[in-house]
Amino acid sequence: MKQLDGFGKFLETLRGKMSLREAAHKSGLSHAYIRDLELERNRSTNEKIKPSPVTLKKLSDAYNYSYTELMEKAGYLEKEEMNHSSVEVDIAQILFIEVSAKEVTYQFQHSKISQNVHSLVDFSDFLDQLEEKGFKKMDTDLFVNLHHVMKYIEKEGTLYFDQPGIGKHVVIAASKQKKYHDLLLRCIARNTGNSLEYHLDRNGSIDSMRSTLKQSF
Known part of the structure; x- marks a missing residue:
């Protein structure tokens, strides 16, 4: 699945009236990196960037938005895959x-x-x-x-x-x-x-x- 067109703008919309520094405090990410994600590019290198699943989890918690839906919009999950079970592993090992x-x-x-x-x-x-x-x-x-x-x-x-x-x-x-x-x-x-x-x-x-x-x- 491809990433939602305008995904960075979507992230900015999720942040809403929350300041970048407040979002950084809540997510544990830097405010500069959050802004880069919203612009979909690294402003230092001008290269296109995409948040990892771990980063999306932090944003999901910070913005109180469904992690599954965020993963879907980022292009990591297909809707039809929602009922598929993952491989079970013994975490302790x-x-x-x-x-x-x-x-x-x-x-x-x-x-x-x-x-x-x-x-x-x-x-x-x-x-x-x-x-x-x-x-x-x-x-x-x-x-x-x-x-x-x-x-x-x-x-x-x-x-x-x-x-x-x-x-x-x-x-x-x-x-x-x-x-x-x-x-x-x-x-x-x-x-x-x-x-x-x-x-x-x-x-x-x-x-x-x-x-x-x-x-x-």
Whole structure:
């Protein structure tokens, strides 16, 4: 399905009398980016832009408008697909989730599942579940399950899902490193069964030194 002609103008209409800064505060997006979306172009590069499903979810919440309808108008959902069920996945077993404009990829320890965004009719509910299941947004379209993080190389911003730090991993945004630094340490201590006392090894990764941690996050 193609994006609604004049979709940017439609977003501006949804914002109504709300100022750009108020919309930014409610959505968590920058006021400049919201205006770019309304103009359907990046004013710095003059390139055409399209909001991702994650961005649409934020705008849906900020403007109190149906997420499903917004996805439809943005060209992600067909009306006839509304009754299709999505592939069921065990959220607890997912290491991390990557969301692109066209699909969502669930990464497991030994496999991955990619699902077309068109079939995610309950995508809004799905995103709402992530926080309560231990996920944190670690980059624009990256959600990490903190229950599975086993090692953190701080200087690289790399999270590993195995203690040796040689297997699957993701690189998180610098702003998220700063925001979730202490939480990451607590989670790794809990996941590995070690204490919160750490030292930096030669690679700059954070390793535990002492007894079992009894607190949970």
